[in-house]
Amino acid sequence: MAAxxxxxxxxxxxxxxxxxxxxxxxxxxIRTVVGGPGARVLIEAGHAHRVPARPLRGSGPARRSAAAGPAARHRRPRRRR
Known part of the structure; x- marks a missing residue:
């Protein structure tokens, strides 16, 4: 159908x-956000590309699975230690 x-x-x-x-x-x-063994096969064959993403920390229990990539515009200020 996609073809x-x-x-x-x-x-x-x-x-x-x-x-x-x-x-x-x-x-x-084809882009992959999380990866996995199946995605690795596609990436190594040159069919897919990784989207750089990192988990959002401290965003509450309901948002633990969220990820931020290059499309994220708002950044939280860093905490001073």
């Missing part, structure tokens, strides 16, 4: 293992 539509970009989260049904040539661009 027929053309120009489809894919963002992957955690990929725990190989994804034999995923055709990387069907997508214009």
């Amino acid at each position: 027929r539509a053309g120009g489809v970009r894919l963002v992957l989260g955690w990929v725990p293992g190989p994804a034999p049904d995923l055709d990387p040539d069907a997508f214009a661009d």
